[in-house]
Amino acid sequence: MxxxxxxxxxxxxxxxxxxxxxxxxxxxxxxxxxxxxxxxxxxxxxxxxxxxxxxxxxxxxxxxxxxxxxxxxxxxxxxxxxxxxxxxxxxxxxxxxxxxxxxxxxxxxxxxxxxxxxxxxxxxxxxxxxxxxxxxxxxxxxxxxxxxxxxxxxxxxxxxxxxxxxxxxxxxxxxxxxxxxxxxxxxxxxxxxxxxxxxxxxxxxxxLMPAERATLPMTAQSINEAQSLGSISGGSVINGVKIPGAPDAWIAETSPLRTANGKALDGTRFNDCIDSPPRTGAGGTFGDAAVCLAEYDLHIDVRYHPRSRYWAFQWLETAIYLTLSGILTTFGLWRIRRRVS
Structure with missing residues (x-):
């Protein structure tokens, strides 16, 4: 054979x-x-x-x-x-x-x-x-x-x-x-x-694992350290933020920019700060836009996994795939014995 x-x-x-x-x-x-x-x-x-x-x-x-x-x-x-x-x-x-x-x-x-x-x-x-x-x-x-x-x-x-x-x-x-x-x-x-x-x-x-949770205040400095503002679909979102004390963590979910009362920042205000912020001469990645957004006292809620979980995810995901593979093989053995002529 x-x-x-x-x-x-x-x-x-x-x-x-x-x-x-x-x-x-x-x-x-x-x-x-x-x-x-x-x-x-x-x-x-x-x-x-x-x-x-x-x-x-x-x-x-x-x-x-x-x-x-x-x-x-x-x-x-x-x-x-x-x-x-x-x-x-x-x-x-x-x-x-x-x-x-x-x-x-x-x-x-x-x-x-x-x-x-x-x-x-x-x-x-x-x-x-x-x-x-x-x-x-x-x-x-x-x-x-x-x-x-x-x-x-x-x-x-x-x-x-x-x-x-x-x-x-x-x-x-x-x-x-x-x-x-x-x-x-x-x-x-x-x-x-x-x-x-x-x-x-x-x-x-x-x-696959329970995520850690954190609330991050969005100061002008925090906004300037992010990778991007906004998205193709619109909305007051920020991407690529860092977790204080765990800058290498995997951020699994990021909420929209929220005001102090927990509601998402209005899209009109967000777009106004991005497109035509008051001139302050601020530096940084987003400059005046970051200063404008910071005046709304914003924060975001994030779910993240520390970098130390990397190998746990590797082993867990590999085990899941191998288990599914074993289940498919078992089904194939049953099928060829019972149904294939």
């Missing part, structure tokens, strides 16, 4: 091994370059102003590259589920070659389990090795940025990608088992898993 699996899977295995070798070589080069840049950043970080300038130059040199790689690695599980998982059983059922195996001494569940384990472990190894290489290469950058909880970075570092690969592969396999057609199974796997990858980090992940 192992030899048959290898014969059927050898092309994908060789392509995956070659791609991993290329990525490993590039990761070594990129990791060495980032470490050189990090040394330059530390050497030029003599004062507050020098540190800010050196940090900005260091981040701008590698930010887009690492973001692009992380996005690609985030897509890898979906690609594996689509091109390795979906055709695994659907192609056999579609062409009728499964009958030859089932007429031998191997039972249907054993046949399915052997294929799932053989290819699934290869998928987990490929994704896990790629994540380990990227984690090593980006380590100095991550230490400076401290944004491990961002969607792309969290899903492309350490152990979480292993769980993603396992779930994507088993999901694709079960979809192929149910649909019995290769192309429809591939299309369904790709669309559904990409939607799931967007849904889980943004909706489920923030609630």
């Amino acid at each position: 192992m030899w048959l699996n290898w014969r059927q899977f050898r092309v994908q295995a060789l392509v995956g091994t070659g791609a991993l070798a290329v990525f490993a070589a590039y990761s070594v080069y990129l990791g060495a370059d980032i470490r050189d840049g990090y040394d330059v950043y530390r050497a030029h970080c003599q004062g507050v102003a020098d540190c800010a300038r050196a940090r900005s130059q260091f981040l701008s040199a590698y930010k887009n590259t690492l973001l692009l790689i992380a996005a690609g690695l985030g897509l890898l599980p979906a690609v594996i589920g689509t091109f390795w998982g979906a055709p695994l059983i659907a192609r056999e059922l579609e062409s009728g070659t499964h009958r030859l195996v089932w007429n031998q001494s191997i039972t249907r569940p054993r046949w399915l389990l052997a294929k799932v384990l053989f290819v699934g472990l290869a998928a987990m190894f490929l994704t896990g090795a790629s994540a380990a290489l990227l984690t090593w290469a980006a380590h100095p950058f991550d230490e400076v940025v401290k944004s491990e909880f961002s969607t792309f970075e969290f899903g492309a570092r350490n152990i979480a990608p292993i769980g993603y690969a396992a779930l994507a592969f088993t999901f694709g396999t079960v979809v192929g088992l149910l649909l019995r057609r290769t192309l429809p199974a591939m299309a369904v796997t790709l669309v559904v898993f990409l939607a799931f990858q967007f849904f889980f980090p943004n909706v489920v992940r923030p609630s």
Whole structure:
């Protein structure tokens, strides 16, 4: 059975091994370059102003590259589920070659389990090795940025990608088992898993642990330290604030800007401060707009997770994905024994 699996899977295995070798070589080069840049950043970080300038130059040199790689690695599980998982059983059922195996001494569940384990472990190894290489290469950058909880970075570092690969592969396999057609199974796997990858980090992940709560006064200084004011959908919102005493915390939810009575700041007043604030000559990121907003005695309510919970989230999310993968495999074994002829 192992030899048959290898014969059927050898092309994908060789392509995956070659791609991993290329990525490993590039990761070594990129990791060495980032470490050189990090040394330059530390050497030029003599004062507050020098540190800010050196940090900005260091981040701008590698930010887009690492973001692009992380996005690609985030897509890898979906690609594996689509091109390795979906055709695994659907192609056999579609062409009728499964009958030859089932007429031998191997039972249907054993046949399915052997294929799932053989290819699934290869998928987990490929994704896990790629994540380990990227984690090593980006380590100095991550230490400076401290944004491990961002969607792309969290899903492309350490152990979480292993769980993603396992779930994507088993999901694709079960979809192929149910649909019995290769192309429809591939299309369904790709669309559904990409939607799931967007849904889980943004909706489920923030609630995996009880969040800490804090109320932050929005002084002019606090507003100037934020990343942005307003949003595409409108409303009196502020983004990218920092928690005093926990500047590296992951902020899972931020309320609108609220006045002292707890009500959201009126949109008209907010827009007036953004578009045409009284001239005060104030400096900072938002200048006069920050001074104008601060006069309303504003605050925001936030839910956040300390940075110390990062590994707890990694293990918990990986365990959830592996559990779902196990449930799908169990369902597939039941299905092939009872319903597939």
